[in-house]
Amino acid sequence: MSKEHRYESGLAVVASDKVKDPGIEPHRVRMTDKSPAKERVANRQVAALFIASAVGSAFAIFAYFAFPITEDLGTVRSNTWWLGIGITLGLFGIGIGAVHWAKTLMPDTEVSEERHQTRGSDEVRARAVEIIKLADKESGFSRRKLIRRTLYTSLALFPLPAIFFFGDLGPNPANTLRHTMWKKGTRLTKDPYGTPIKAAEVTLGSVFHVIPEGLSELPEHKLEEKAKAAVLLVRLDPKDLKEDPAKKDWSYDGIVAYSKICTHVGCPVALYEQQTHHLLCPCHQSTFDLTEHCKVIFGPASRPLPQLPITVDAEGYLVAQSDFTEPVGPSFWER
């Protein structure tokens, strides 16, 4: 076991005070080796586990027919449950039985094996060199300069196209993160059916989940546009609002509209508390104060939710004054 190997070369440091190899601990005789009765018990245990497996597999076949999936959705559950129990028992019994068999009945005497040297014998090494030389001679790699150089050229050029392809991955996704579907005059409509909302319908304490008009009619990228343009519309008592004079006309008679996309990592912020006017993000508990332009009052978000400037059109429907004045959602490098 503790035989020292001599290496011809290498960086191995031979420590003079290294910990002594304690060797293999003394062999402990198992009960199954000492007592024939115990051996018989273990024998039967292994057999019982294999029988349990067989029963499980048979039960799985039975369960397939006994618990069919019918019109009742609950039968999906019972079907999966009983089939799963049968199959599990089938495989688990085999595995546990095999391990129990090996642990109790198969020989358990400790054995150690030496590692062989990594260096090949001189004979093998000479033979390898011989093969390489023969391959060179037969292929003419050293002799045929034209082929060799054109091969080098082709190998060098092969990865170059990737540089141009990968150029398309950057430098930034153009302006898509800066703009949403909202623009001057876009009506605020109800999610998901796109019904336009009249200012008079937004009663005190109401909350509307809003998408821009025309979202459902988009030919493509509906979800991407919805993910950026989703808005929460709330009416507060105008005297509860502490508005920045510069943004005074962004609300309409106490009705305010804010982006629903959290400025932390982009979860939909929609837990509105009617009495406290707090808006809570369910993912990381960022809390925004609706009365003060959705400034952050708790949690990891670092910026207020962007406000959508709104007004009403001639027919009394709520419309956007413009797009959001800043990118919605989490911060990104080029903001």
Next chain:
Amino acid sequence: MKNSRRSPFAAAAVIAIGLMLSGAGYAAASTAINSAPKSEAASAAQIEEGKKLFLSNCASCHGVNGVGTKAAPTLVGVGAAAAEFQVDSGRMPGQASGPQLQVKPKQFTAEQIDAIAAYVGSLGVGPDVPTEDMIAANGNATRGGELFRINCAMCHNAVGAGGALTEGKYAPSLKGVPNDHIYEAMLTGPQNMPVFNDANLTPKDKKDIITYLKFVEANPSAGGYELAGLGPVAEGLFIWILGLGVIVALTIWLGAKSN
């Protein structure tokens, strides 16, 4: 069985039949529970009775004539629906101050609650108590599910299991909540719940939402045990403790020598 497993219409059929069964079953059940029909127009005697009850039970906080005090808001214009929801669910009369009012055993008989609701409804124009037909769970559960996920699920959880809000407040679980309470809560926005008026969620939308909630309540999840429907928290806890625990135990058994 082969057919039900393979047919492309199986899923649609399952949902449609499930809806019909649960809708019909629930309609029957709810009529049985609310057998006494609510009177359409509150009688003067009922309002008078309600006023007496109000003065002796509610006026100390909500003020004489329900005009509100520093302790409690005005009830003028909240409507009979709000009063019925608060009193019938046992939230009112409030027991103790705290983050929000708790559900507790109701303090009045059905007639008394109707009288209080009629009185509060007479104080000003406000939403009225819904009729049996408006709250019957025989709408479109698929549509209701979509509306629920957009308007309600952020607080109440996708299957109505409830969830936490800020500073000790919470959105209660909707399991076992009577249909009329669900309807009235949407209509009146009790406590910190926002209001969903009939322009926001039409009476049909509300009916569909009730249908969806009753459908989820009546039908077990096809995906196995819901673990209270709480989602990743309960499921994570289960798999980290029980799943990993079993794996650790098996590994120890595999590595241990036989006795």
